[in-house]
Amino acid sequence: MLNSKQNRFLYNLRRSEDGFYATPIAILALMIISILEVALYFLAENDIHAVKSQESREKSLLVAEEGINNYLWNMNQDDEYYLNQTHPAQTGWVNTTDGRYHLEVTPLESPGAIVISTGETTVNGKVIRRTVKATIQKKSFVRYIYFTDYEVGVDGETIWFITGDVIHGPLHSNDIVRINGNPVFEGKVTTHRYIYRASGSNPVFQKGYEENVSLLEVPSSNAELINWAKSAYGGYYYYGRTEIELLSNGRLNITNSNPNSTGPTGNVPLPQSGVIYVDGPQLPGKAPSTKNSSAWSQYNSQKWNSGNGNVFVSGTLSGKLTIAASNNIYITGDINYANPEQDMLGLIANNFIYINHYNQSGQDVAPGSITVKAAIFSLNNSFGFEAFADGPAKNTLTIVGSIAQAYRGPVGTFRVGGTIVSGYRKDYWYDERMLYNEPPHFIPPLNAGFEITSWEEILPR
DSSP: OOHOOOHHHHHHHHHHHHHHHHHHHHHHHHHHHHHHHHHHHHHHHHHHHHHHHHHHHHHHHHHHHHHHHHHHHHHHTTTTTTHHOHHHHSSSSEOOOEEEEHHHHHHHSSSEEEHHHHEEEEEEEEEEEEEEEEEEEOOOOGGGGEEEEEEEEEEEBBOOEEETTTEEEEEEEEEEEESOOOOOEEEEEEEOOOOOOTTTTOOEETTOOEEEOOOOOSSSSTTTTTHHGGGGOOOOOEOOOOOOOOTTEEEEEEOOTTOOOSSSSEEEETTTTSEEEEEHHHOSSSOOOSSTTTHHHHHHHSSTTTSSSOEEEEEOOOEEEEEESSOOEEEEEEEEEEEETTOOOEEESSSOOOEEOOTTTTTTTTSSSEEEEEEEEEESOOEEEETTTSSEEEEEEEEEEOOOOOEEOEEEOOOOOSEEEEEEEEEEOOOGGGGTTSSOOOOOTTTTOOEEEEEEEEEEO
């Protein structure tokens, strides 16, 4: 048994041992805390730098966009700015509140330019750049596979996009876009008004849609093209019924017997200005839906009258050409391009553009299937198939280009389920070259300012 001295010794020893082991634990704890404090400090610093870096990246993008917007503003002050003027940022850098930007500009064949803007900011001595590439173009009706001023027929009937409709390109309407079913829109859909979906409809917008966009104002006449058709401007001007055959060798066969015409006839080269205008009274106007109607005889006689401003066209084009009519344009057969990468045709009628159905004696001369490669524009009426309700049914109408019209026009009649009763089945494809180009002197909207038609971020230059 331990005496009191021995117990005190052991107690002091335990205290000493406890103290001996407690000291390094405390030191270790302090070291860990210190390390954590340092780590947290550096993490906080890194977070601050990351936030500043992200803010700088965002500012660089905004600065780049500021460069694009400034160039767009200049183009809207001067239609030829991109051709005749040099922006200060093209030869150096332009300072802004948050940084500076530099521009590279490449004019397009049609009115517009590709503008590359590099925005630059600096944070903690580090330069951060971001680059934006934008296409700036004048508003144009050929930017769409389908443009319509009013989403109704000429007689006021409501037109719907329905199940089975596939729109192969961008679409714009100044009116309400009405959908009943599950149509597929492969390009972006825009409307000045809104999209109405009937109950149960589930349309597919592969590139989205936008409502309440600005109106595309349609001119009432194509008469501005008359000047480009005058001989002084290198164009061809005709009065009265004119027949034009497009030839793959870059020439045209033109038939016109009216003494008021100044353009050449026979086998001729394409006009230097790229414009042919056929003038004359605006008759016969709209074709009856069937030749069995009482109005057909009068319509048919006016259609073929040598004094009326109608054009009959078909063939294979080699080159670039715009054909305009004061009245109707009749497509009498396939229209193709000799070189699909370079050739481009515009057809602009004040009234109707028809796939021709009957010849002068009333015989059905419409092809079973027909292909039309062109930018089609009916300013005051519509594009369609003449006497569309007359059978028997045809096969396919293929359009490669764009269709702009005041009203929606029919090309046939169908049973529920899609069986053709008369006319053609539609197969319309956008000519994507028209995103950057257009036929010669194609008529622009009345509010034809410049706009950004594409935008993307690219690697810094």
